[in-house]
Amino acid sequence: MTTLLWILQLALIPLLSPLAIGLTRSIKARFQNRRGASPLQPYCDLWKLLHKDEVISRDASWIFRVAPFIVFGTTLAIAASIPLLSLSTRTHTNDLLVLVGLLALETFWIALAGIDVGSPFGGFGSSRQMMLASFTEGALVLSLFALALMNSTTDLFGIAEAQSMSGHLFVVPLIVAGISFGIALLAETMRYPFDNPATHLELTMIHEAMVLEYSGPRLALMEWAAANKYLIFIALFGNLFLPFGIAAAGASLSVICISAIIFFIKALIAVFAIAALESSIAKLRIFRLPDLLFTATVLSIIAIVLAL
Amino acid sequence: MSKLSIAQKYIPKEYTVQEHGRPAQAGDVFSFAVEAHDIKNVTERLYKEHKLPLLLITATDERKISGVFKIFYIFGVPSESVFIMPYITTTKSFPSVTPTIHEAMLYERKIMSFFGLTPEGHPEPRSIILHENWPEGVYPLCKDFVWNERPAQGNAPFTFRTIKGEGIYELPVGPVHAGIIEPGHFRFHLAGEEILLLEPRLGYQHKGTEKLFETLPLDRTTALAERISGDSSFSYALLWCQTIEKLASIEVPARAQYLRTIFAELERLANHLSDIGAIMTDTGFNFGGAQGSRLREQVMRTNDRLTGSRFLRGACVFGGVSHDIDKEAAAALAEELEALRKDLQEVIDIADDTLSLYNRLKGTGVLDKKVAFDHGVVGVPLRALGVAADARVDHPYAAYDKLPATIATSEDGDVNARFRVRIDELFTSFEVIQKALEDMPEGAIASTKEVVLPKNEIAVSIVEGWRGPIVCFATTDENGAIARAAFRDPSFLNWEALGYAGAGNMVPDFPLINKSFNLSYSSNDL
Numbered sequence: 007m008t009t010l011l012w013i014l015q016l017a018l019i020p021l022l023s024p025l026a027i028g029l030t031r032s033i034k035a036r037f038q039n040r041r042g043a044s045p046l047q048p049y050c051d052l053w054k055l056l057h058k059d060e061v062i063s064r065d066a067s068w069i070f071r072v073a074p075f076i077v078f079g080t081t082l083a084i085a086a087s088i089p090l091l092s093l094s095t096r097t098h099t100n101d102l103l104v105l106v107g108l109l110a111l112e113t114f115w116i117a118l119a120g121i122d123v124g125s126p127f128g129g130f131g132s133s134r135q136m137m138l139a140s141f142t143e144g145a146l147v148l149s150l151f152a153l154a155l156m157n158s159t160t161d162l163f164g165i166a167e168a169q170s171m172s173g174h175l176f177v178v179p180l181i182v183a184g185i186s187f188g189i190a191l192l193a194e195t196m197r198y199p200f201d202n203p204a205t206h207l208e209l210t211m212i213h214e215a216m217v218l219e220y221s222g223p224r225l226a227l228m229e230w231a232a233a234n235k236y237l238i239f240i241a242l243f244g245n246l247f248l249p250f251g252i253a254a255a256g257a258s259l260s261v262i263c264i265s266a267i268i269f270f271i272k273a274l275i276a277v278f279a280i281a282a283l284e285s286s287i288a289k290l291r292i293f294r295l296p297d298l299l300f301t302a303t304v305l306s307i308i309a310i311v312l313a314l
Numbered sequence: 315m316s317k318l319s320i321a322q323k324y325i326p327k328e329y330t331v332q333e334h335g336r337p338a339q340a341g342d343v344f345s346f347a348v349e350a351h352d353i354k355n356v357t358e359r360l361y362k363e364h365k366l367p368l369l370l371i372t373a374t375d376e377r378k379i380s381g382v383f384k385i386f387y388i389f390g391v392p393s394e395s396v397f398i399m400p401y402i403t404t405t406k407s408f409p410s411v412t413p414t415i416h417e418a419m420l421y422e423r424k425i426m427s428f429f430g431l432t433p434e435g436h437p438e439p440r441s442i443i444l445h446e447n448w449p450e451g452v453y454p455l456c457k458d459f460v461w462n463e464r465p466a467q468g469n470a471p472f473t474f475r476t477i478k479g480e481g482i483y484e485l486p487v488g489p490v491h492a493g494i495i496e497p498g499h500f501r502f503h504l505a506g507e508e509i510l511l512l513e514p515r516l517g518y519q520h521k522g523t524e525k526l527f528e529t530l531p532l533d534r535t536t537a538l539a540e541r542i543s544g545d546s547s548f549s550y551a552l553l554w555c556q557t558i559e560k561l562a563s564i565e566v567p568a569r570a571q572y573l574r575t576i577f578a579e580l581e582r583l584a585n586h587l588s589d590i591g592a593i594m595t596d597t598g599f600n601f602g603g604a605q606g607s608r609l610r611e612q613v614m615r616t617n618d619r620l621t622g623s624r625f626l627r628g629a630c631v632f633g634g635v636s637h638d639i640d641k642e643a644a645a646a647l648a649e650e651l652e653a654l655r656k657d658l659q660e661v662i663d664i665a666d667d668t669l670s671l672y673n674r675l676k677g678t679g680v681l682d683k684k685v686a687f688d689h690g691v692v693g694v695p696l697r698a699l700g701v702a703a704d705a706r707v708d709h710p711y712a713a714y715d716k717l718p719a720t721i722a723t724s725e726d727g728d729v730n731a732r733f734r735v736r737i738d739e740l741f742t743s744f745e746v747i748q749k750a751l752e753d754m755p756e757g758a759i760a761s762t763k764e765v766v767l768p769k770n771e772i773a774v775s776i777v778e779g780w781r782g783p784i785v786c787f788a789t790t791d792e793n794g795a796i797a798r799a800a801f802r803d804p805s806f807l808n809w810e811a812l813g814y815a816g817a818g819n820m821v822p823d824f825p826l827i828n829k830s831f832n833l834s835y836s837s838n839d840l
Contacts, residue, residue, distance in 0.1 A: 130485075209487065
């Protein structure tokens with residue numbers, strides 16, 4: 007049973023993350039009166055990229071070559087250390103500071119890879135990414151910290167457990183911290199209003215600019231890592247801020263099935279909400295983004311004060 | 315008042331006026347020879363005192379006949395359909411009028427690059443359109459240029475304008491872009507995200523179009539005109555046909571004039587719909603973008619049904635049009651356009667309710683009035699500065715003199731103003747087409763008269779394409795063949811102004827500003 011749960015824990019995010027991206031795209035297409043590609047298209051894209059030849063610039067150093075593996079590996083490590091379907095897969099890396107550290111590591115390597123080749127667009131992407139990251143981190147850490155205070159633990163599994171036991175969904179600090187985390191989620195996963203994942207305009211890109219020089223299998227890893235991160239944040243939001251339905255440690259198979267269904271419904275709602283947001287607003291001007299992230303930081307501070 | 319007497323108001327008494335154009339058009343081009351040293355004064359008076367818009371400066375190589383080059387300075391008299399055209403003759407250099415008329419700058423650079431004549435006193439005599447690999451001393455529009463052989467590899471230097479200082483860096487963008495668009499290079503000088511200086515470098519699309527007009531048989535030239543800028547196929551075909559009709563004194567039947575108007579407005583509809591969608595896409599408002607593409611596609615399909623070409627190619631022919639719109643088709647078209655208008659209104663209403671969209675559009679890419687006037691900006695960006703200039707009203711052609719003509723304007727000169735001008739023009743186009751469908755008289759759709767060009771004649775014609783006024787200047791030689799065809803697309807002038815509209819903005823806003831101008835590379839590079 008534990009083996010099965012561990013397999014689920016390790017494989018769930020990388021296997022389903024392309025679907026999350028695909029679903030977001032097809033819901034967006036529907037909102038725009040388009041038919042759009044199948045939600046399974048990202049799998050085909052990854053398959054195609056993995057089988058393509060690569061072009062690597064002569065100016066690229068080892069950093070450019072290893073970055074995709076580190077970035078992808080980091081997202082796998084994060085996926086293994088957050089509560090997903092069941093609480094049985096608890097280990098020593100579940101602390102929220104580990105999560106924040108791993109995320110920072112991932113961001114650092116993407117940004118490094120972006121400037122490595124020396125192409126002007128990569129440099130742009132990296133500098134914008136670092137600006138956003140420095141503002142996002144506050145909101146991210148503090149909103150998680152509010153949860154830690156409310157539940158007297160910094161262990162993510164502990165928080166998820168305590169939250170689902172308490173059954174208090176609509177307490178004010180939780181909602182306030184949830185909003186703050188939601189904004190950080192959009193910034194970390196490079197969605198609207200921060201970045202436009204569908205843009206073809208090289209001068210406006212952030213994430214896409216950093217990976218612009220990649221091709222073939224390494225591009226596939228970068229894209230896949232971005233998809234993983236997207237689903238990781240959705241899972242974190244679902245299990246920490248809407249913490250019901252997660253299976254307790256040692257639960258039976260049927261309970262785990264139910265918890266899986268609830269997980270998918272939550273993820274679907276999140277994907278739908280993001281697609282709706284991306285279809286109904288324009289992207290913000292880049293220098294207005296810090297304002298939004300600052301608001302998120304203030305909200306999480308309020309949540310902490312309320313939680314004390 | 316006759317056209318001659320109108321022209322005489324502007325032309326100083328001491329010059330002998332020569333009238334071009336046959337009885338059918340009652341002569342609308344008035345040329346007069348000016349001594350080279352006098353041209354500065356003459357043009358300055360026309361431009362500054364009479365406030366006539368400068369339409370084009372171009373040259374012809376007549377060394378075989380008279381041993382000289384001629385340089386023509388074409389001015390239009392708005393709302394009179396009259397063109398005033400002083401010209402000078404030269405063999406080597408000519409006095410630059412740029413110090414007094416700034417917008418002459420690019421025309422003179424083009425004459426320098428393509429005819430090898432030196433503009434004396436020009437502030438920035440750099441080559442234009444032709445790149446470093448073009449051999450020195452080879453001038454493609456001269457008559458002795460061997461057009462059907464590959465020129466030698468050249469190695470001329472090219473320098474961009476630069477700004478130097480601490481923390482300022484250059485960003486080269488293009489000519490290959492991330493999206494599927496035409497090639498063009500943009501050199502940015504940046505301080506962080508702020509654009510300090512932006513210089514477009516074009517010419518990648520140069521394909522010797524003007525030279526080809528001199529070499530192709532006449533019956534293939536309309537197809538060539540349609541390919542000057544694919545998105546303006548009909549406007550260019552119409553422009554070229556009008557020019558030839560003026561030269562050959564062909565009277566176009568009234569029904570054909572109405573049909574031409576309808577087709578021209580359909581082209582405007584398709585492109586403006588695409589543009590407002592693209593502007594919304596570039597702000598990230600994807601809903602609006604998708605609607606723009608959808609609505610444009612409907613117009614393209616209508617074009618296809620009416621003429622057998624989505625781009626209305628082949629629809630305009632010498633003397634008229636090739637496809638009629640019968641009663642049934644007219645009723646269907648009217649109904650379709652009414653549905654399209656309602657659909658568009660709905661999309662605009664949704665866009666108007668989206669604050670985040672206007673947050674991006676307003677105050678972005680403001681074009682300074684002085685800069686715009688100095689550079690002779692035309693078309694949509696000019697109307698977005700509150701100037702009511704539109705060739706459909708100023709130089710009525712086709713059936714525009716009998717149809718409602720509202721010139722859409724807006725005040726602020728920013729992306730939003732250009733966006734609004736396009737939307738207003740869309741609604742005007744709907745009105746014009748509906749009225750034209752109602753009023754269209756019965757009759758032939760093309761003249762049956764044979765096209766025979768006169769010898770040594772000149773014609774100037776103008777059409778309001780969807781970007782702005784397009785000007786054509788054509789001359790015939792001693793055998794009655796096309797000796798020179800020059801085209802001036804709005805893009806030629808507006809590219810230069812785009813650099814100024816971009817400066818002071820953030821880099822990520824540049825694509826949006828660029829889209830709000832939506833200039834053509836192909837018709838600039840020719």
